[in-house]
């Protein structure tokens with residue numbers, strides 16, 4: 001939803017932004033995250049829009065259901081992402097007149113952005129917040145054992161056939177092979 005800055009009432013607005021994975025991809029192509037995150041179910045984010053003169057604040061939070069792929073064991077698991085929207089929009093003219101640093105001091109904990117066309121795309125603000133909340137290194141459980149480095153078995157499902165001392169032997173053998181290749185005596 002796009003809002004014209006001057007049409008935002010002084011008392012503010014409450015909006016519900018709804019979307020799903022397909023909706024998210026219309027804003028971004030999170031290529032580096034597609035392998036580890038799937039947003040399938042629809043979700044909605046309640047946001048509060050407030051305005052003081054030309055400064056617009058967008059704030060809200062939501063829990064979004066996602067499927068994440070564990071970076072250790074490679075299995076998909078169901079989770080929830082906590083999304084917090086907190087953006088403050090200043091007119092670009094203010095930035096030009098006063099400098100970014102001075103405005104940043106006032107903006108405190110809000111994500112600061114600038115608008116130039118008097119229109120703010122709230123959908124984009126929400127989508128961006130969701131994107132930023134997605135974990136880069138999801139792990140299914142804190143004690144996930146991951147995959148065996150030799151045979152690739154999921155060690156959460158039990159021990160694999162590789163015995164504990166084999167990797168060391170392999171390592172020694174690899175070092176010997178390398179030595180002979182490099183002709184180190």
Ligand SMILES: [Zn+2]
Pocket residue numbers: 070071072073074075139140141144145146
């Ligand atoms: Zn795992």
Ligand SMILES: [Zn+2]
Pocket residue numbers: 148149150151152153160161162
């Ligand atoms: Zn193994």
